[in-house]
Amino acid sequence: MSVRPDVMTESVVDRPAPKRPYLKGRWMDLGERVRPLQGLLRWRSFQFLAILPNLFLFYFFILAALWGTPVGNRNIMIVFVWILWWFILITLWVPLAGRLWCTMCPIPALGEWLQRLRLVTVRFASKAKGFKNVLFGLNRKWPRALDNIWLQNLLFLTLATFSALLVTRPIVSAFVLGGMIVLALGLALVFRHRVFCRYLCPVSGFLGLYAMTSSVALRSRDWDVCVRCPTKGCMLGSENGWGCPWMVYMGKLDRSNYCGLCFECLKSCPNDNIGLFVRPFGVTETRILHLDEAYKAFIMLVLAAVYSVTLLGPWGTFKDWANVTETGDWRGFLAYAALVWGACLVAFPAMYGLLVKVSQWASRWRGRRVLVPASASANGAGEPDFRTLFLRFSYPLVPLGLLAWIAFSLPLFFVNGSYIVSVLSDPLGWGWDLLGTAHVPWKPLIPEWVPVLQAGVLLGGLAVALRTGWAIAWELWRDPRRARWGLAPMAGLWLMVTVGFLWLFTG
Amino acid sequence: MRWKDGLKEGVALATLLLVFVGLPWALRAYENGQVRRLATGRPVFTVYANAAFGTWTTTPLVGWTYFWRKPEPAHIQVRAGQPFVLRITAVDVHHSFGIPQLGIGPYDVEPGRFLKLELKVDEPGLYTFMCYTVCGRHHEKMMGTLEVVGEGQ
Numbered sequence: 001m002s003v004r005p006d007v008m009t010e011s012v013v014d015r016p017a018p019k020r021p022y023l024k025g026r027w028m029d030l031g032e033r034v035r036p037l038q039g040l041l042r043w044r045s046f047q048f049l050a051i052l053p054n055l056f057l058f059y060f061f062i063l064a065a066l067w068g069t070p071v072g073n074r075n076i077m078i079v080f081v082w083i084l085w086w087f088i089l090i091t092l093w094v095p096l097a098g099r100l101w102c103t104m105c106p107i108p109a110l111g112e113w114l115q116r117l118r119l120v121t122v123r124f125a126s127k128a129k130g131f132k133n134v135l136f137g138l139n140r141k142w143p144r145a146l147d148n149i150w151l152q153n154l155l156f157l158t159l160a161t162f163s164a165l166l167v168t169r170p171i172v173s174a175f176v177l178g179g180m181i182v183l184a185l186g187l188a189l190v191f192r193h194r195v196f197c198r199y200l201c202p203v204s205g206f207l208g209l210y211a212m213t214s215s216v217a218l219r220s221r222d223w224d225v226c227v228r229c230p231t232k233g234c235m236l237g238s239e240n241g242w243g244c245p246w247m248v249y250m251g252k253l254d255r256s257n258y259c260g261l262c263f264e265c266l267k268s269c270p271n272d273n274i275g276l277f278v279r280p281f282g283v284t285e286t287r288i289l290h291l292d293e294a295y296k297a298f299i300m301l302v303l304a305a306v307y308s309v310t311l312l313g314p315w316g317t318f319k320d321w322a323n324v325t326e327t328g329d330w331r332g333f334l335a336y337a338a339l340v341w342g343a344c345l346v347a348f349p350a351m352y353g354l355l356v357k358v359s360q361w362a363s364r365w366r367g368r369r370v371l372v373p374a375s376a377s378a379n380g381a382g383e384p385d386f387r388t389l390f391l392r393f394s395y396p397l398v399p400l401g402l403l404a405w406i407a408f409s410l411p412l413f414f415v416n417g418s419y420i421v422s423v424l425s426d427p428l429g430w431g432w433d434l435l436g437t438a439h440v441p442w443k444p445l446i447p448e449w450v451p452v453l454q455a456g457v458l459l460g461g462l463a464v465a466l467r468t469g470w471a472i473a474w475e476l477w478r479d480p481r482r483a484r485w486g487l488a489p490m491a492g493l494w495l496m497v498t499v500g501f502l503w504l505f506t507g
Numbered sequence: 508m509r510w511k512d513g514l515k516e517g518v519a520l521a522t523l524l525l526v527f528v529g530l531p532w533a534l535r536a537y538e539n540g541q542v543r544r545l546a547t548g549r550p551v552f553t554v555y556a557n558a559a560f561g562t563w564t565t566t567p568l569v570g571w572t573y574f575w576r577k578p579e580p581a582h583i584q585v586r587a588g589q590p591f592v593l594r595i596t597a598v599d600v601h602h603s604f605g606i607p608q609l610g611i612g613p614y615d616v617e618p619g620r621f622l623k624l625e626l627k628v629d630e631p632g633l634y635t636f637m638c639y640t641v642c643g644r645h646h647e648k649m650m651g652t653l654e655v656v657g658e659g660q
């Protein structure tokens with residue numbers, strides 16, 4: 001291989017162990033183990049080919065929603081998106097592969113292709129400074145004040161409030177999905193990169209949050225190589241790949257939240273310094289850094305509870321409030337919306353804050369007679385402040401919430417799964433029978449096992465939360481007694497949340 | 508752009524266009540084929556049962572029209588002795604279809620499913636079809652007419 005001038009020529013072999021501060025537990029560099037995989041991910045047409053079938057399906061779903069039956073469980077839009085896709089996403093994609101959905105998601109694709117004026121190849125302009133790819137459009141920068149996921153949180157809450165409509169009316173789903181595609185396209189022409197994905201997509205917020213726990217993560221193989229890398233191709237682009245559409249700099253990345261796994265940096269890094277790593281599920285090393293992310297964790301957990309109550313729980317009134325189109329009870333719906341928003345944005349965070357206060361106080365009180373080692377206070381482990389505690393202790397809600405969502409989704413899938421089989425043969429409710437399965441009767445699958453599965457998943461979530469919580473408490477206080485007392489109030493809440501879900505699911 | 512890149516882009520773009528044009532075309536073509544096969548030369552009428560308005564209607568009620576289109580009560584006209592086909596579906600809840608004067612039905616009409624009836628009426632006249640399942644507030648109103656026109660009329 002000829003060496004281009006912008007490539008570092010140092011041999012990788014005689015360097016010391018690579019610097020990977022994010023690698024604490026057991027990790028494996030999948031691309032190094034399985035070379036063909038690295039090759040596949042570096043193949044320029046890979047993402048296009050991953051998106052294409054999904055674009056085809058989304059287009060099909062939207063057509064089905066427009067032309068097909070308005071009956072939700074006989075229309076492929078509802079059955080495939082809200083029963084099948086949702087289930088696969090939450091139970092497999094996110095826990096195992098993080099944002100892998102974003103690799104193949106068709107929603108931002110049209111905008112991105114228009115921005116690039118390319119589908120598979122790269123446009124390269126060897127400018128001395130800045131981005132090395134030419135993007136079509138106004139190329140504006142996203143406002144700093146919105147460089148967070150608050151908008152995503154609000155959009156997600158809005159959609160979640162109307163979820164009863166969204167998941168039963170094909171046309172509503174079509175407008176929401178279509179609207180997302182149009183919005184992504186419009187924004188792609190005004191702003192540089194995938195700002196829709198990064199800042200607005202309602203799915204993105206929870207994908208990013210829950211991807212933190214996931215088994216798969218894309219990272220720079222060696223931060224030292226990045227430090228000395230002159231081109232920063234991963235971020236700025238090169239002749240082989242676009243600059244990161246998610247505005248992520250690989251050379252410092254140690255969390256999975258905002259890398260959309262588009263695998264451009266694998267192509268654009270001239271030093272082959274990007275690896276796809278796998279690790280066991282439920283890492284403890286990662287952390288929530290900002291309040292918007294903590295709120296995302298609260299919102300997701302509260303919504304899992306709200307949906308469990310409205311869809312599986314015993315209280316009819318609350319259920320009726322949520323289903324405004326069937327009951328026409330707008331007052332009830334307003335009450336429902338206010339309750340949901342209040343619980344997500346005020347009540348739960350306030351309660352959490354209070355418990356963090358208790359935790360802070362308990363750890364101090366029990367630690368009074370303990371001499372804090374000088375080394376511990378010197379490296380900042382002495383007295384964590386409220387903000388630090390609050391953010392650090394919000395992370396265990398991520399595995400807890402993800403597994404609560406999985407537990408909640410299990411009955412939906414197993415109860416409604418037979419619709420998938422019949423809708424396959426008659427996707428638009430037009431009376432077709434493509435595969436001879438159109439008249440398979442509705443039948444819940446393994447109903448007697450679902451509560452058992454749910455209980456297992458919930459307890460697994462609690463276990464991961466406690467393990468993570470302990471790792472965090474230990475890191476914060478470096479003293480077993482203080483850590484135990486500091487963790488206790490939080491652990492109590494996680495336990496109560498789990499018991500609450502168990503009670504909802506198993507009656 | 509190198510010619511090889513251009514070729515790749517061209518193939519990708521062609522695939523996209525094919526998908527965008529081909530899919531709706533294929534759906535329509537398949538549906539038309541289904542209806543033609545069912546019809547075998549006979550006239551086919553599609554009837555939608557709607558509980559919200561309490562109507563049988565031939566106004567197409569599909570995903571995007573269901574919410575705003577006011578369905579007209581069905582009025583189906585056939586010639587006496589002429590075989591014809593009714594395709595009946597429900598757009599919301601369970602209904603059942605029958606024409607009491609002709610001793611037809613009641614048959615179940617399930618939401619998102621199609622009931623196919625092959626009929627022939629020899630006696631000219633005005634027949635009323637109705638719903639036999641209490642399907643909502645407007646259930647009583649659920650009536651449509653089948654007008655059978657005699658020879659020379």
Ligand code: SF4
Pocket residue numbers: 101102103105106107108196197198201202203204207260
């Ligand atoms: S962030 Fe949203 S729109 Fe963007 S790729 Fe992911 S799921 Fe799709």
Ligand code: SF4
Pocket residue numbers: 220225226227229230231232233234235250251268269270271272273274
């Ligand atoms: S990952 Fe980015 S910064 Fe690191 S070596 Fe590659 S191009 Fe350079």
Ligand code: SF4
Pocket residue numbers: 218234243244245246247248250258259260261262263264265266
């Ligand atoms: S860091 Fe950026 S370029 Fe690399 S895979 Fe993630 S989103 Fe794509």
Ligand SMILES: [Cu+2]
Pocket residue numbers: 556558601602603638639640641642643646649
């Ligand atoms: Cu009826």
